[in-house]
Amino acid sequence: MIVMDFQTASFLTAGILIVIGLYGVFFVDNIIKKIIALEILGSGVNxxxxSICYNKYIPIKLPNMVNFAQYSAYPLTQALVLTNIVIxxxxxxxxxxVSIILYKKYKTLKCSVILKED
Amino acid sequence: MAMNLLPVIVLFPITMALILNLLHENEKLVKYLTYILSLILIFLPFIGSFGYYYFGGHGVINGYTTGIAYFYNVGKQVLLLILSFIVSISLITGMGEKFKNNMFVVLTLMGYAGISAIILSDDLFNLYVFFEIVSMVQAGLVFLSGTEESYKAGLRYLLIGVVAGSLMLLGITIIIAITGSLNISDIKYYILDSPLAYVGSILLIIGLAYSSGIPPFHNIKVDLYSRAKGFISAVLQTYSKFIFVALSIIIIKIFSGLSFFSSLKGILIALSVISMVFGTVLAILEDDYKRLLAYSSISHLGFVGIGIALSSPLAILAGIFHAINSVVFKSGLFLSAYIVSNIRGPKLLNLGGLIKYIPFTAFFTLLLIFSAVGVPPFGGYVSKLLLIREIMPQFPEIAGLMILISVGSFVYLMKAFYLIFLAPNKEDYNDIRYPKVAYYSLVILSLLSLILGIFSNIILNKLFTLVKI
Incomplete structure (x- = not known):
């Protein structure tokens, strides 16, 4: 049985999410599914x-807060994730x-139809 | 101590955008406010004091920057001044047109705030946030045209944009994992030589390529430029070029000390050369004036890219100066495209003989074409000469290619000029009607292009502060 620590497992999950997201964006024809794939890709990045802040993977650059750095995860990335979710x-x-506008015009969600170049 | 008003450069346009968004009922008020705003924008770059600005007063603790920092110097001031100038001219030109006025002003101001933040910021995540805001703004500006094609172009741009943005954030994540910091000046000292850093740099280059429109992202960018109205395209290409300058300088600054830097340089130079060649070849084949200018814009980005990628101080200086010049003459040419497409659409073959009807527009368009091709004493000549002189000792074959590309740009721009103004027209024009204000903007931009060429020494001296990496 493979034993994996928590951080490696979450990196692996993130990698799988990113690959699924990229596959969905480039190879699925439905615009809504494409947007869902983008959401999955974003979740992978988040x-x-x-995960990089868990288990003190990053050097914490605050020498006057040694105590704090010893007992906590790196707080910066968590703030970044919150911002990224909003964006x-x-x-x-x-x-x-915009998909709604294009759907009203073409009555289909296929990217090969609604995003076709003339 | 006097208060440093540096953040106002970013906050003022955002605040005004929010206020104008609430005034959508009152078209007249929006119009007058826009005229006042365009004046204020030109003075905005002068209010910040030079040096670092630390948000929240965190500052530097034991040699580490905590919190978000902005950095301002004379070179950045020149960039912001040119940005303000083009945005103001475009805002005023836009007021001559009856369409969703207030949304146009709101989005342009948000874009201005975004670009100035990207230029000022010394913090990677702050840069990423404004990078995303600017891509949303660019799509929004294209949606304003209201045609089905513009919705398609905008949606395509956003779809790719989220992918590129996510990958760029992944690159930033890797850099945080290596250095534990987001501050660009700090990262430079703490970054370690590792394969992971190489992956991070490649991911940042993907973001750079997307936001500026160098291949493989050139098609979506050209679609964006050509579907928008002329004065909006002028702003869009200004945004792209300034993002390119800011981001590529940051990438070079962060990774310049590492062992894989030469291969990174190679990637940037290769992308720039491809962009130059693709842009020119596709522009020669094009029969739509706006698309031709859009491809030409991509090809000029290649010039800028090569200069910055060489990463010697003088080459970077030449690259940035070419970015400024190309922003000015390309904005002017997009305005001339706006005037021409108001008469009978942007298709070159439908036009002809317009020199009898709008001789002065033809004259100033010709001046801008001279600047784009590199005829002395215009700005384009000075920057192209500097670039070729810097590249010649290292890559003589690329220098030769650049001269060839300049000849190519002369061919397609003169072709466009001939087909629009000189060729015999097939049917008479009933009434020539175009917004007068666009014509005056065209005049101002062509004179600015001339001034940039004549007083290039002063501007180059000021820009030199930017290249001390």
């Missing part, structure tokens, strides 16, 4: 951000809005 949500909302 998980990577969270992603707004991007996806715009894309869904």
């Amino acid at each position: 998980l990577t951000l969270i 992603e949500a707004s991007m996806l909302a715009i894309m869904l809005g």
Whole structure:
């Protein structure tokens, strides 16, 4: 049985999420599925951000807070993830809005139809 | 101690954008406010004091920067001044048109704030946040045209944008994992030579390529430029070029001390050369004036890229100066495209003989074409000469290619000029109507291009502060 520590497992999960996301964006034809794939890709990146701070993987550059650095995870990346979630949500909302406009025109969600270049 | 007003450069446009968004009922008020705003924007780069600005007053503790930091110097001031100038001109030109005025102003101001933050920021994550805001703004500006094609172009841009943005964030994550810091000046000292850092740098280059439109992302960018109205395309290409300058300088600054830097340099130079060649070849084949200018914009980005990628101080200086010049003359040419497409669409073969009707527009367009091709004494000539002189000793074959590309750009721009203004027209024009304000903006930009060429020494001296990496 393979024994894996928590950090390696979460890196692995993040990698799988990123690969699934990239596959979905480039090889799935449905626009809504593409947007869901983008969300999965974003989750993978967020998980990577969270995982690197677990178990003091990063050198904490605050010499006057040695005590704090010893007993806590790196706090910076968690703040970054929160910001990134907001950015992603707004991007996806715009894309869904435009998809609605294009769906009304073409009555289909296939990217090969609605995003076709003339 | 006097207060440092540096963050106002970013905060003022955002605040005004929010206020104008609430005023959407009152078109007239938005119009007058926009005129005042465009004046204020030009003075905005002068209010910050030079040096570091630490948000929240955290500052440097034991040699480590904590919190977000901005850095400002004369070179950045020149970049911001040119940005303000182009944005103001575009805002004023946009007011001559009846469409969703307030959304146009709101998005342009948000874009201005985003680009100035990217130029000022010394913090990687802050840069990423504004990078995403700018890509949203660019898609939004294209949506304003309201055509189905513009929705397609914008959606395609956003789809790729989220992928590129996520990959760039992954690159930033790797850099945090190695150095534990987000501050660019700190990262430079703490980054270690490792394969992981190489992967991080490649991921950052993907973000760079997407945001500026060098291959393989050139198609979505060209779609974006050509589907928007002319004065909006002028702003869009300004945003792309300034993001390219800011981001590529940051990438070079972070990784310049590492062992894999020469291969990174190679990747950047290769991308720039491909961008130059693709842009020129596709522009020669194009029969739509706006798409032709869009491809030409991609090809000029290649020039800038080669200069910065060489990463010797003078080459970077030449690259940045070419970015400034190309922003000015390309904005002017997009405005001329706006005037021309108002008369009978942007298709070159439908036009012809316009020199009888709008002789002065033709004259100033010709001046801008001279600057784009590199005829003395225009700005484009000075920067191209500097670039070729810097590249010649290291890569003589690329220098030769650049001269060939310049000849190519002369061919496609003169082809466009001939087909629009000189060729015999097939049917008479009933009424020539175009916004007068666009014409005045065209005049101002072509004079600015001339000034950049004549007073290039002063500007190059000021820009030199940017290249001390």
